[in-house]
Amino acid sequence: xxxxxxxxxxxxxxxxxxxxxxxxxxxxxxxxxxxxxxxxxxxxxxxxxxxxxxxxxxxxxxxxxxxxxxxxxxxxxxxxxxxxxxxxxxxxxxxxxxxxxxxxxxxxx
Amino acid sequence: xxxxxxxxxxxxxxxxxxxxxxxxxxxxxxxxxxxxxxxxxxxxxxxxxxxxxxxxxxxxxxxxxxxxxxxxxxxxxxxxxxxxxxxxxxxxxxxxxxxxxxxxxxxxxxxxx
Numbered sequence: 317x318x319x320x321x322x323x324x325x326x327x328x329x330x331x332x333x334x335x336x337x338x339x340x341x342x343x344x345x346x347x348x349x350x351x352x353x354x355x356x357x358x359x360x361x362x363x364x365x366x367x368x369x370x371x372x373x374x375x376x377x378x379x380x381x382x383x384x385x386x387x388x389x390x391x392x393x394x395x396x397x398x399x400x401x402x403x404x405x406x407x408x409x410x411x412x413x414x415x416x417x418x419x420x421x422x423x424x425x
Numbered sequence: 426x427x428x429x430x431x432x433x434x435x436x437x438x439x440x441x442x443x444x445x446x447x448x449x450x451x452x453x454x455x456x457x458x459x460x461x462x463x464x465x466x467x468x469x470x471x472x473x474x475x476x477x478x479x480x481x482x483x484x485x486x487x488x489x490x491x492x493x494x495x496x497x498x499x500x501x502x503x504x505x506x507x508x509x510x511x512x513x514x515x516x517x518x519x520x521x522x523x524x525x526x527x528x529x530x531x532x533x534x535x536x537x538x
Binding site: 351353355359360361362363366372406408411412414415416417418419 | 460469470471472475482484486520524525526527528529530531
């Protein structure tokens with residue numbers, strides 16, 4: 317089973333600042349089947365990034381994903397008020413289990 | 426528009442059973458593998474089970490193996506999760522997901538006496 321470790325656990329930033337979230341895998345993630353989700357309280361997760369770096373439909377270009385193999389990054393270039401939420405990475409490679417990271421909370425400083 | 430709508434959640438006693446359903450629309454359901462993902466109150470996301478498009482391949486998390494059964498009916502565009510021998514730690518919102526892009530709004534399962 318691939319274990320995903322996200323860091324930091326909490327990121328305290330101000331609107332307009334840059335956010336950098338990390339997701340590290342215990343073994344290589346096949347074909348960059350790595351997704352990032354945003355989740356707000358009481359809502360289902362929302363896909364931001366798939367294939368490690370492709371933005372999902374309707375996602376603003378301030379969100380970007382990068383990385384390969386075992387190290388992946390989600391960057392939010394300039395935080396907007398609506399971006400304060402919890403972010404999860406997930407690997408969905410060739411076969412399950414399709415594990416998630418434990419999440420990073422981006423909170424207002 | 427793709428829609429996934431879960432139903433069947435509720436309050437059940439430990440050891441009891443529940444069957445969740447997920448009604449899919451807006452895409453060719455029979456062409457996609459589907460998943461169940463859960464989230465315990467205040468906790469992170471946990472993948473529960475996956476089923477391939479033709480039901481040929483089925484997978485479970487160790488935490489539910491032997492107790493939960495995933496199935497689908499492509500004629501009815503529906504996904505199911507039969508949950509038996511429920512435990513308090515199964516309390517969660519259960520999401521139906523077409524990984525990675527579409528999720529339902531979830532249905533709450535509470536296991537308590």
